[in-house]
Amino acid sequence: MKKLVRTFMREAQWLDAGYTPNCEEYMKNALVSCGYMMTATTSLVDIDKFISRETFEWMINVPLIVQAISVINRITCDMTGHEVEQQRAHIPSIIECYMKEYGASKEEIYIEFQKEITNAWKDINNTLIFRPTEVPMFVLERVLYCACMMDTLYQEGDGYTNSKGNVKNMINFLLVESIDV
Template sequence: MKVAPVTSGYMMIATTSLALMGKSVTPEALHWVANEPLIVRAASVICRLMDDIVRHESEQERGDVASAVECYMNEYCASKQDAYIEFVKQIRDGWKDINKECLDPILVPMPVLEQVLNIARVINLLYKDGDGYTNTTTKAKEFITLVLVDPVIV
């Protein structure tokens, strides 16, 4: 879990997305995100664990390297189901940490926190009903089409 911010790719996505916000993001905000604040760590854990839960079976079938599920099972002599239960708990705790950070935005402006939050929301959308990142038969494809291909015209 110590490497979740790096291995999930969330840190890179969060930093890049803030940099792309232009003048509305200060150098202090970029420094803030680079120091892995609680909201970024929580979102990284959510991303890492949701990805590992939904992709665990297919990765093991392909013979990929151990995921967080395998590491947890080995470290705690636990079943796959026990690992999933623990990870769902950690994901819930991560959302609580994100909510806590958004309720009291003192270190950075709310638009910066919203950007970090919105990326976590995308991760949730992609992984809540299966692997919507690599599997094109999930509802994620429909959602993306609704937003980007068939947007609401006002």
């Protein structure tokens, strides 16, 4: 939580100063500010199985699977929401940072970041297939389930920010509408 709040504070300072960070600086901050690292860590709290201190330390040290999912979450969020965010007071997204730093078009950036997302999914799959022995499989599964949730939120636009879209319908079908079996 402390790391997350620090990244929000840094973003507020950037916004106040009208500062556009370079891509590396942005991503270092944004991989934490996207909230996935905290979500993955706190998702372990309500598990009915024993979670060792070492497992929490493994998670806090941002293993490859958590880093990869954070990359997917941040890039997907920025790709789906950057145009709307720039219409109000908001820090530049990775799209604007990349445009400024490399002079690339939006289309070129989208192609580049789709490759980044694909590589991140490969890292996730490698971790799950050749899993490390220091954490139980149910921990890796929980981390993956959070990634699937993030993927669902951004499938058809910014479902996290836009509460009137497809995500609302999915929640309604899941929790409100009855299903005849």
